Amino acid sequence: MFLDRVKITIKAGNGGNGSTSFLRNAMTAKGGPDGGEGGNGGSIIFQSTQNLNTLYDFRFHKKFVAGDGENGAKKLQSGANGKDVVIKVPCGTVIIDAETNKIIADLYEDNMEYIALKGGKGGHGNAYYKSSIKQAPHYSQTGEVTKAREVILELKTIADVGLVGFPNAGKSTLLSCISNANPKIANYPFTTLYPNLGVCEVKGQTFVVADIPGLIEGASEGQGLGHYFLKHVERVRLILHLVDISQSEGRNFLDDYEIINNELKKYSEDLAQTEQVIVFTKADLVDENTLNERLNSFTKKYNKDYILISSATYQGIDKLKLLTLEKLSKIPKKPPLQVEEINFDKRDYDSLTITRDDEGAFVVSGGKIDNFVRGVVLSDTRSFAYFQNRLLEMGIIDMLKAKGLKNGDTVKIKDIAFEYSE
Ligand SMILES: Nc1nc2c(ncn2[C@@H]2O[C@H](COP(=O)(O)OP(=O)(O)OP(=O)(O)O)[C@@H](O)[C@H]2O)c(=O)[nH]1
Ligand SMILES: [Mg+2]
Incomplete structure (x- = not known):
């Protein structure tokens, strides 16, 4: 089960109450105020980790409440602070305020932290209010009560390279050839139902490749699995656009190329502008004459570079890995998403x-x-x-x-x- 969007409720802990108390013992006839401070509530903190790839953990666990601060007590005893709750999310998780729909954090790298809600402040005990004119204050402060909030977690996978193409184009097969990943491969469309990530190593350097479910014409209108999963290649620097040159599905490969580009464009101009390497797959299934004919017709129509591969015979695979590495070295990383300048955890201490x-x-x-x-x-x-x-x-x-x-x-x-x- 793959989960990449979920709404959860978070609540910081309440502050503990301050205490109203006076020192009383056999030695002290009239003791001073000794009510201690309430503890602060625990905070809600999000932390990104490479060890997660989906938001699956949130399927049933949707409410996170940090610990309340303990109340203060006599003899100036301060209440303990409430426990923080650290919520682990995969790298690439975007946190959205469910009320305003604004992005409040983008945890795009490993081990980033975002304190979403700070715990409520503990109340002062009556000892705090003692002054030269008020020797015996009979009041203390209650702890700050925090409100529950809703946020949407959306995973936009972080990878360097995205594999895009029709179902059965050979995306998952290629991923398994060039990386450590072990995706499901089969000779029917929509074998891949959710994104797979793989790490590819070339010349001692590595890059991350994302394989997503196949696209078909009308994906942007919801055909097939739709373009829902394109958000997982939104942040890649390079797209490998896989086109089955053997036409094993009975479609024309030139049409395939065009259709996928159109679908990318309909999803976002940004994705359409992302640099592409055109990869013709399943070269082993076509005889040389037909192959040359098709390649010539492509060049005539588009005059663009391409690379020819076969995951069955490994033809062109090393070349493709080197080319990918070389291209990546020239393309800067995409910046994190623009975080809205709203103070999500704003507390109202001023309105009247x-x-x-x-x-x-x-x-x-x-x-x-x-x-x-x-x-x-x-x-x-x-x-x-x-x-x-x-x-x-x-x-x-x-x-x-x-x-x-x-x-x-x-x-x-x-x-x-x-x-x-x-
Ligand atoms: N002969 C040959 N078959 C290939 C090659 N690459 C993939 N195939 C076969 O094509 C079929 C589809 O491959 P997949 O890798 O599952 O295709 P996909 O693009 O991931 O497909 P979806 O996940 O459905 O979008 C499988 O039966 C593969 O064995 C190739 O280079 N040569
Ligand atoms: Mg696949």
Whole structure:
């Protein structure tokens, strides 16, 4: 089973709560605040590895949640940080924000890392809030609660060379001749159902070759297996365009050549512009006269270089390997995909909105409020005083007044409602 596109859910860990606690023991009559800090949540990290070739592992495992930070405790004990989750993906995996469809990372090389979501911050314990004017703060901060997000993982294989051609053109056979790969080979169309990769070694140097399912006329409209798998040759530097010169399938080889080029063009101009080596296959199946006739007709029509091979007799195979290596030495690697300049893990600590509800109450909401309310435990009158003070300091009371707030009006902030009095 080959899987090259999958949607998964990821969530960083929540921050642990800070603790509200006071030192109490036989020696200390009136101890100071000793509530420790909450631990930070774990992060979600993607890591590319050469050891994977597909996204198969994600078939059933689609949800990844990093560990929550532990709560702080008395005696200034900090909570432990939550465990990170490292998600391994094959090289060439592109990460897309499912909400905006924008590319947020391209892990095109081995061992690249992308921190998609940082863990939620741990809350401060009450010891943190101690100051010369506030000896005994009765409040601590809850940990930051993170949101689950969806991303799409799309594999766009990274190879130097792509094999393209009609079904049965001999792509997989060639791959098995020139590389360490062992693809399935058979005398029926669509033997190859998903891409195969092979490493080819020539003169002590190596390059990676991708063999993909065959294309037919109308692939771009979904005929055959369609052009779905062309994304796996989108990033190659060189295409070996295989054309069966023996015409063993009963088609004209010149038409074949033209049709495949058209399909490449319909997929993307970029792919159509990728340098090609034209490879005529199955030379062993044609007598010399017919062969010369066909080669002449090709030259007459296109006047392009080509190479003639047979994977059965190895005719032209060494020449093809050397030519490929030589061409590759002159073609630079394709750059990674353009990553959109969006901050995927953006946290809202600043937004603030004031609206009126049906009962005329003033409703204050937004990221600024969410973040601030974390520091308030409302069962406690002392922290309520702190809460009101901070509303003043943050200018929120002034903003409410500007919206018409008067004595006796109700203000609602998260699940807190209170009557305003000057
Ligand atoms: N005589 C001869 N037969 C070949 C040669 N190359 C491939 N074949 C045969 O052609 C048939 C198709 O070969 P494959 O390598 O599976 O073709 P493919 O292009 O990978 O085909 P799909 O995976 O279906 O797209 C097989 O029966 C091969 O044995 C060759 O050079 N000479
Ligand atoms: Mg094949």
